[in-house]
Each structure stands twice: as structure tokens, then as C-alpha cells.
Amino acid sequence: MNYKHFILLICLVTLSSCKQDSYLNKIEGKQINISDSLQPDKTIEAFIKPYREHVNANLDSVLAYAVNTLSKSDGEYNTAIGNMMADAVFEQANPIFKSRTGHDIDMVLLNHGGIRAIISKGNVTSRTAYEVMPFDNSVVVVELKGQQVKELLDYLVRAKRAHPISKLKITLDKDTLLQSAFINDKPIDLNTSYFVATNDYLYNGGDRMNFFKTNDSLYVLDYKVRNVLIDYFSETDTLRPVIDDRFIQLKN
Template sequence: MKSQHLLIVLIAFLLFNCKQDAWQLHRIQGAQININDTLQPDADIEAFIKPYREHVNRDLDSMLSYAPETYSKSDGEFNTAIGNLFADAVYEQSNPVFLKRTGKNIDMVLLNHGGIRAIISKGPVTARTAFEIMPFENSIVVVGIKGSQVNELVKYLSKAKRAHPISKLHVVLNKDYEILEADISGVVIDTSKTYYVATNDYLYSGGDHMTFFQPEESLDVLDYKIRNALLDYFKTKDTINPVIDNRFIKLNK
């Protein structure tokens, strides 16, 4: 026991008396390396990734549907064909999920104009099309809000003067951008009723200054990405045929 005690004391003495080296940073150096087409690819790496690249490209370029025209988010002032397709696709694909989980239907959809990141070109609609339109990882959420908040949503649209994609909501403005009509599926908005609005997690959190979603009555996260909803929608259509309609319009009188 005495020898063990002496050994412990000796180790403690050595630990406390060991000299600690003082390290100091004297210099940081860096160099810029331009990555451009002058850099030669590594043949071994290219050979290794080639089958994976071909597999991914084959999946991305497989035809899901067909577009008879080219559709762009700049085609209309208050609603566009591509925006209407975007919102309708989210409704069509997410409502069955929400209904199965809650026994309720989604009342309307609101997305953001800036979330559409590409056109749909005339010709084959592929998985790559969906990734180009929606490169983000945003997911669908269904927010329960009072009709009074839906009215704030409508006011936001009237002031934004942009073709934010909507579905099931109908808005008419006068020449001064004042709200003349607003209804959901043809029924005037009831300020005391709870409406279930499908949107994305970014907008629910206040993105694009959409602060009317909170405080909410309820929140259902569907675990369903917007991009996946688009992919599933395209798979159900031999030919897409989105149009500009009267869901959000401004009168000139």
C-alpha cells in the first residue's frame, strides 16, 4: 500500500510539473485555385462515377408527362398558368394525405411566386423538370387559421400585387387594388371559422413577410416535399394543360 501511495504521489508530481509548450499562431497563408474548364478531369475518378451519373441522368430525364406549351411565372399579372398548376398540384396531392390523417379537407393553398425557379418547357415533362422548378427542400404543412387571418392573407395578396400561386381561393380587386370579392370555393370567408391552408414550411415561418399564419389554431406537417408532390402530380397526367384563369384578377374599373 505504501509503494502504491508513493507511486500516485510521483505521478501527480510529474503531471503538475511537466512543462507545457506554448503554441502561437504566426501566419496564415492561402491561395486561390480557379476551378474552370482548363482543369483536366481525373480519368480514374471519371470512370468510377460514370455509371452513377448515367443512372441518375436516366432517372431525371425519364418522361412523366407532356407540356403542349412553354409556361413561365411571368406570363400573367396576378395568376399564371405555371403558378396555378403549382398550387393545384399541391392541393390535389396533399389533400388525400390530410383527409386521411385528420378527417378534414384542405380549404385552400397559398405558395409564393418566388418559389417557382424555372419554366416548364414545351415537350416532355421529366423528373428533372420538377427539380428545376423546385430545387429547395421545402415541405408541405397545413395550417389551421381563423377566417380573420384569411382576410389578412387576402389583404397581403392585394398589396403584394404578385402572382403568388393560390388554389380554391378567389380574389377580385378593383382598379385601385382594393378587394371587391374574396371567397373560398365560392363561399364568402367567415371570420370565426377555422380554415385549413396548405403552404410550405418557409412561408409558415414568416417567409416573404407572410406573418398571418401565426398564431395558428393547428399545424399538421405532412412530411411531403413540394417537389415530390409535383413529381407525383406529373405522373398522373399524360399531358398537362395549365391555364391562366380568374382565381385572382384585377378589374380596370
């Protein structure tokens, strides 16, 4: 007997031996739109309410005050909000890094696209930090050799974008070519290494910052950038960041 015929015979025998009322004849379904017309379950709502109120109270607690609205589009090569974020990473992460390694962070590099919201003029809360940095990116410190630092500079010059930096100063000439670069107010020495703080997204090649991949050492601080902001806001009564000369192009 053909194998397929044998299987078909078995199926027919099995079906014929079942009661008619046990057959599954049809499955029906319908789409239920989630809208305000759906009534909440009062039991679940009562259970969740105290947790929601506690979370909202923490998120909406005032940590600082911003004297101006801060946006990542308010500058060409550096922005007030980007400068603040990079400086905050240095101020909050450097004591941790130094206590563990005995070294200081030399510079900070974050990514312009990682700033996901403005900071409005007025009260600044923990919720503000979650809006600006909704991702769970963490601070890492990478030891870069001189050649990698050169690649970092080349990347920033090519990008011509306001990627947040701290302790690094770049000047372009009128033709947008690199004129000078300093770390901690000293000319960059390509024969030495520098400790660069960034986030784990960039370290893993995000935004095509591939110069981070071939590093000498990686230090994971277990410190989320969002928490850096929350701690920075808590310690800074009034936010007054400005656009400065850390990355500029000369016009003449």
C-alpha cells in the same frame, strides 16, 4: 523578472535548443484554377460514372408533355404555372391530409418567388421539377382563424402579385380594393377556421407572410413541393394549365 521578459526568455531558450534544419522558414502556395485543362482522375471517374448515368436517366425520364411554355411572368394576378403548382399541391396533398385528420384542405397559398424556372413546351421530366423547385420546401397545413384569413387576404390585396393560390378566389375592383373573396366557391366566413396548405418557408414567415405564425394547429405532411410536382407530372399526361379568374381585377 517582468512576466513578458520571462516568456521571451523561455522562447529564446527553446529556439536555441532546436536544430537549425527543423525551423519552418517559409510557406508557399499557389492558386490552381479549375478548368478543362485539369485532367480527371480516371479511377474516380470510373467509380462515379454508373451513379451519374443512373441519376441522369431518372432525372431525364419523361413524365408528361407541356403544350405551351409556362412562365411565372405570363400573368398579372395569376399565372398558368402558378395555378398548376397550387392545384397540384391540393390534388396531391389533400388525400394525405384527409386520411390523417378527416378534414379537407380548404385552400392553398404558395409564393410567386418560389417558382425558379420556366417549364418549356415539350417533354416534362423529373429534372424539370428540380429546376422549377430547387429548394427542399415541404408542404404543411395550417389551421387559420377568421382574423388570420382576413390578414391573408389583406396581404394578397396589398401585394398585387401572382402568388399561386388554389380554391381561393379574389376579385379586386377597378381601384384595386377587395370586392369579393371566396373559398371553395363560398363567401369567406371570418367566424370560422380554414385549413390552408402552404410550404414551410412561408409558415416560418417567409415573404413576410406573418399571418401564418399565430396559428391554431400545424400539420407536417413530410412531402416536398418538388415531389408533389413529380407525382403530379407522373399522373398528368399533358399539362394544359391556364390563367383564369381565381385572382383578377375588374377594369370597370
